[in-house]
Structures are given as structure tokens and as C-alpha cells.
Amino acid sequence: MTSHRLFLLGIALTSAVSPGRLAAQDTTAIDRGVRIGIVYRPGVRPGVVVLPGRQVATGLDSVRAIVSRDLDYSDRFEVITLPGGDSVRGSTTMPARPDPAGRGARPRPAAGGGTLNYPLYRALGADFAIDVRGAADTTVIVVHDIAAGAVRRTVQGVLPALGLPGFRLAAHRLSDQILQATVGTPGMAATRILFVRDGKVYRIDQDGADIVLTSSTDHQAMSPAWSRDGRRFAYMEFADGRGQLFVQDVATNRRATVTTTGKTLDFTPAFSPDGRTLAFSRATEEGTDIYTINLHDSCCLQRLTRGGFSDNLSPTYSPDGQRIAFVSTRPGLPQIYVMAADGTDQQLFAPFDYGVSGSSNAPEWSPDGQSVAFHRDVGGTLQVFVLDVRTRTVRQLTSLGRNEDPTWAPDGRHLAFVSDRSGYRQLWVIDLETGRIRPLLQQSGARLPAWSPRIPEAGITNP
């Protein structure tokens, strides 16, 4: 009870010190009948300070930089920078003055961190202080709860050497553990985003680092999509006028063709949550319809829609696997529909005004199941929308430039999307809670992003 009150006090301090970085909201134009904007609650974000290092250690400095950025990009904290850097990290008994003589002379705080300058951090609005240290080959991160005046949790992991593959991902995993230890929810630091550029599939870490080419041929690729376990992804490749689907293993980069695809134009693959079924769109002379195939047994092609004079495409599963949202042109223009996973009970999903609302496309069901993101033509350009599944209402998230192809982060509150707001098309990330928008990639031509689940891997110990 007491600690709870102290925690609330910390929150109050946070809101007083840091009014927030909420200027990025960009919703002005309003589609008729659409609830607009992002509902955010300013001032509830705890402050966090990442303590600078005591000794020069490149690997640890990199971990510190990565963790610091991850906490910032999680949009769950006010990340506070210490004035004067190292000089304020020391114990309460040390004078807060620059120490040019070097850091070795400074008394090292105990592992418990009892000598950290809690009052100072509290005065700066910090609720948590993050202390990144090294012990032999293990990286130890101590999470201090400022309000409680004690260590809240220690997380540690053996990280690959700086520069080795896996180093950054391992550091991101530590960030996610810090998030779990502080705000009690899993983060999205250890995630990656697939996207298409120049007809090839690339992946990039969610913090914008490490672009890696992942598709292996010169055929033009489109529409990458992750499996729910993060171990595979599917995508489409053009080959001689046909669309062939592939499933590629992340660890080995080996890929396999999906049975029965490639004889016609097959595109927009989507894994069922259990990973056994792949839904996709197939264009034939009858039009485009949604099919499923059993990936596990490479059999049992099923046709879920019969459009006739309309097209049905871009399937996306609900996280419980019970339903599929998709695009249908049955109202004349493409709009967002929903059906049971077996193709029954097809109905309109995202409401629209006849003759007013433009084409709606590219739906993606959120990981928490509560929302479906999509884009809709508003006045001749595309904007990102979110459908509330329970109330069946939509809200427009963007209005600056052209914004399309939203994809959910596994935390269910961030979306990556394509925007030309900076003059050319590139990937951006929006936080639905705060409205903050940041560029993910500073290169043009990126499109069709697909945000991964949390990347699975062993090797991180968590005492």
C-alpha cells in the first residue's frame, strides 16, 4: 500500500516535470462520420533515466544506447537525460560536480545500487533508473525503483560480442525485460519489420538499424507476412506472369514453394495463428477470391469466397483464428469485410458511407484482437484507419500526406506504415496511445511492411 502511494507520487512528479512529446499528432481532415484522432492520456508515463557508464566499455555503451532508444521508442516512458552526464550518477555522499580526474577514483555503488542519487533522479521526474553493467561476459541490468528507493529487479543476459549477429537482438530482449519489470507489459523491442523495396524483401530492426536482404531471387517479390511464432514468413513472387507463394524459414533462410500456388496469380498470404493454414488471394478469370491451404500437410485447398462479379482479397486472421477480415469489392468499391474462418457468415466489417467513403484496403488484425488497421482513400489519397472490432466504429489516424499499408507491432499499440509525408515514400511508426510518429527508415521506395511478433530465441537467462 505504502509503496503504491510512493509510486503514484512518482507519477505525479513525472507529469509535472515532463509535459511530453505529443506534438506529432497529425489529424486535421475528418472523413464524415468518422471519429478522428488518437485518444492519449498525457502525463501518465513514468520517467526513466538510463545511467551513464562508469568506465569506457564499447559493448556496454552500445547496450546502453540500444536500451535507451528502445525505452524511448516503447512510448511508455519519459526518457530523462541526466544533466552533466556521469557527474550526477554517483552516490548521495558525493558532491555533484564534474570530476575530470577520471572515474576510477569514484566509489563504486554496491550491486543493490543503494548509493545511487535517488533524490536527484526523483527531482528530475524519474520513476526508474536503469543501470547497465558488465560482469565477465554477462550483461547485468539493474532496474531501480526510485519511489521505493530500492532495486526493483535485475535482468541479465550473455550477449554475443558487439558486432556479431545477434548482439542487437539480445540487447533488445533486455529492453523488453526492463519493460516487463517496470510497467508490467511485454514490449516490442526484440522485433523486426519485413518490407519490400525494388521488388525484394528486406528486414530491419524496429529501431531502424540493420537492414538485411532476405528474399533470395531476382523475381519481383510482394506482400511479406509473418507466422505468429516469428519463425517463418510467407511472401509472393512474380514468375512469368504468375504469382507464386513461398514460406521461408527465418533461421535457415531456406524457402519452400506453397503447393498449388504459382499456376495463376496467388498473392497476399496470411498465416493462421496456429501456423497450420495459409490464407491467400487467387486471381483467375472469374475474378479474385480467398483460398486456404493446409501448410502442415500441403493439401486441402479450400475456396472461402465466390465473388462472381466482385473481388475478395487480402485476408487477415483474428488472433484466436476464428475469423478472417478481408477486402471485398461487393459494395462497388473495395471495403473491409469479415467472415468466419471457414468462409461462412460474410458481412461488412468497417462501416462506410455510400458515395462518401473511398476505397478501403490492406486490413491487418491487431495482435490483441480488438482492432483492425487498414487504409482508406480520403479525397484522392490514402489514410490509415483503425476499426474497433467491438463497437464497429472507425477512426482516422493520419492526415498528412499519403499513408498506407499499416502493420501492427506485437504490443498492439504501434503501427508501422508507408508514408510520403517527408516527400518520398518510406516507413514510419505511429504510437496510437501518444500519437507520436517517427520515421523507421530514411530511404525511399520501401513499402508493404510486415511487423514481426516478438522474435523467439533461447540464450537469454533471466534470473
Add this chain to the structure above:
Amino acid sequence: MTRVHSLVLMGFGVALLVACGKNPQPEATPAPAPNADSIAAAERARADSAAADSARRAQEEAERIARQRAADSAAAAAGAVTEVRNMLAAMIHFDYDKAALRSDDQAGLDQKVAILTANAAVRIRISGHCDERGSDEYNLALGNRRATAAKQYLVSHGIDASRIETVSYGEERPIATGHDEDSWAQNRRDEFEILSGGDSLRKP
């Protein structure tokens, strides 16, 4: 050269001396002397040769002309094939986000029907394309509609459906790279490509 000349003159002098030293012999001079007959013969020969030359030239000329005519007519034939091929390959265009055939494309489509009717061995592939404004993935479905719309027109005018393949490239293969209505209008199109049987196209 000079030495050769003096040797010849020397030989001539010796011969004169020998001749002078002996009595003149009546039949002693077999050396041919030019006379009227020989001149005429030479003239005749020259005339014959000239006639042969001119005949040869005339023949060559005739052959050249024949070759030229053959080449011209081959070129004309090839030109006709090219013309037919171009008519068959002529693109048709669409309105934004529409797959309905436009009335201004009907004459071109009727021409394709005639060509395909006159050339029963020809198989074609129709590819549907879109501009960059729509959704990337939806455009694959829209391009598919555009390709099948043209196919349905040809089939409904008597062309065997098995001779026509359709594909869609959505907005993935623009022919105009601008970001304006002029470029977009060019990119909203069907392309017609001959798959086989296009070597000796006949004009309908």
C-alpha cells in the same frame, strides 16, 4: 628499266648488222605488218567485247533490279507483318479504378479480333496494369479484371478462349514513371503479347 631498253636496242643492232651482211631474202620477213584486215578484226573484236560488256552490264542491272524488287517486296511483306503485329500489340487504356472497356478502344479490339481470326495459330497473353494511386495489392485484382475484360471481349467475338492467357502486374510495371495524370493514364492499360504463331502474320 633503262638496262632492259639498251639490251633490246643492242639486239636490234646485231640483227641489222647480220641482215646487212647477207643478201636480202624475199620471204625473210615473217613479222606481221598492220593491214586493213587486221585493223578491222581488231575493231570487230573490240566491238564484240564492248557488246559483251554491255550485255553483261545489262544482265547485271536486270539482276540487281530483280534483287531490289525481291527485297522491296520482302520488305513490304515484312512491313505488313510488322503492321499486323503492331495492331495486335496496341494497348488499350482504362479509367481510374475501372476495368470497363472504353468505347474509344473498341475499334482497336475489333481489329485484334480480325487479326486473330485471320491467324488461327496465334496465341496471345493479355496483361492488365494499373497506376500507382490505388492500393498495391488491390491493384493486382484490378489488373486481373482489366486483362479478363479484354479477353472476354475477344472471346465474345469468336476467338477461342484457349488462345488467350491473362495475367496481372498491378502497378508493378509502369511504362511512364511520372507522378501525374498523364503518366497514370498511360499506365492504366492492357498489353497484348504474342506467345506463339506470330512468325508469318497475315493481314486480315
